[in-house]
Each structure stands twice: as structure tokens, then as C-alpha cells.
């Protein structure tokens with residue numbers, strides 16, 4: 052199966068062998084926009100070659116990064132001179148997490164039988180935004196949406212001219228909501244995207260990982276499914292907490308829940324167990340003595 056999917060002329064998605072990570076590639080005239088170029092060196096060679104067919108000068112290439120996790124940030128050295136764009140908090144986090152990003156990249160790339168041609172270096176995007184902002188990247192219009200919950204510096208990117216939502220690590224068909232904070236933070240982001248689905252003509256959702264969602268209904272369903280997962284997670288944890296269960300017993304009980312990626316090859320079981328911890332600790336925190 053080809054790693055490339057063509058959505059329409061000048062709009063393609065390349066899917067990595069690594070966790071089915073998607074890189075969105077738009078080309079127009081002699082410009083290009085890439086969202087999350089990655090992951091493996093051979094794949095970045097392929098992306099750079101494809102882009103250089105229409106945008107041979109990388110100064111006319113923009114790279115947008117949805118969030119500073121290792122699998123989304125390795126592409127920059129393949130596009131020297133390109134404009135870089137991400138959330139305002141991206142650079143600080145990448146700097147802070149540089150060692151663990153480098154370590155994760157090294158492990159995954161080696162496991163796939165490849166080698167990074169250069170050590171990972173944190174970088175500061177030339178252009179940043181936060182909140183809901185309209186941005187012009189070369190000839191491409193982008194509207195940003197703050198979407199924390201998986202990562203505090205996460206942007207979903209809406210491309211109104213193409214009807215494409217580059218959702219970053221949200222709305223995947225192979226991953227559950229992968230929390231880095233209390234579940235209601237993530238639910239707030241789904242509410243934001245809910246408004247986007249209501250107000251805009253979302254024709255394709257390009258998630259960070261796994262199959263694309265074609266048509267508004269398909270994308271919308273993923274959002275409702277993820278909301279449903281979070282509500283069940285919170286309700287289950289809350290019941291266990293009120294019954295006096297500790298975290299380990301709560302995890303055992305919540306392991307019975309059904310969810311996307313349970314026992315799958317790209318298994319979500321550990322992610323779910325961590326999600327239980329985030330929900331449990333948030334609850335314990337909010338009911339601790341001294342809190343009103």
C-alpha cells in the first residue's frame with residue numbers, strides 16, 4: 052500500500068510506518084505547506100523530494116507543527132530555510148523536553164532500522180500563535196484552535212479553503228484521547244472542535260495518527276465517541292473514588308471499559324490506565340481538605 056493519499060490535486064497525506072503518523076502536504080504554485088512532517092529519515096527524504104517537485108526553494112515552504120511531541124517535530128532539518136509555525140508555548144516546551152524528545156526519537160528510529168543523520172536539536176518556530184487566530188502561511192490560510200488536554204501547547208489547524216481539519220493528536224481512529232491533564236481539559240478542546248463542525252464545512256479530518264475521516268459526519272462521530280469515552284472515564288473513576296477505592300483498584304475496575312485500541316497492535320491499554328490516573332488524581336485534588 053502506498054504511503055501517500057491524494058485528496059485532491061495539490062493536497063496529499065503521507066502516512067508514516069511509525070504509529071501511522073500523518074503528514075499533510077499542500078502545494079500551490081511554487082509554494083508548499085506541510086503539517087507535522089515526519090517521522091523516519093527515509094520518509095522525510097521522500098517528503099522533501101515530493102515537495103521540491105513543486106516548491107524547489109524551501110524558503111517557499113512552511114512547516115506547521117501541531118504540538119511538540121517527538122514524533123511531530125523531527126522534520127525541520129530536511130527543509131532548510133522553511134518558515135516554521137507552531138503554538139506560542141511550543142519552543143519553551145521543546146527546549147525543556149529536548150533530552151526526552153531526542154531519546155524517544157533515537158529509540159523509535161533505531162527500532163525501525165534507520166538512523167537520524169543528525170542529533171535532534173530543539174528549535175523556536177519563526178511564527179507562533181495561540182487561541183483562535185487566522186494565519187497566512189505563504190498562499191495558505193490557516194485558522195488555529197487551542198486544543199489542550201493531550202498537550203498544553205497543541206493547535207488544531209483548520210484550512211478553510213480546503214475544508215480540511217488537521218487535528219493533531221485528536222480525533223484518531225486508532226487512539227483514545229491521550230491525556231496529559233484532567234479529562235475536562237480535553238473535553239474543553241472537543242467542545243471547541245464541536246463548534247468548528249457546527250459552523251464550518253469540514254470535509255476531511257486529518258488526525259495525527261491513523262485513517263483520515265472523510266465527510267463531516269465521520270469526523271463528527273469521532274468527536275462524539277471521544278467525548279463519550281471521557282464522560283465514561285470520569286463517571287467510572289468518580290464512582291470508584293466515592294466507594295473508597297485506591298488508584299490501583301480503580302484502574303483494575305476501569306480496565307473493563309471498552310475503548311478504541313484496546314488490546315490492538317498499537318495498544319491503548321497503558322494510555323487508558325494513565326488516563327485513569329489523571330482522572331483519579333484530579334478528583335483527589337479537587338476534594339482535598341482546604342479546597343472549596
Ligand SMILES: [Zn+2]
Nearest residue numbers: 118120202220
Ligand atoms: Zn502527541
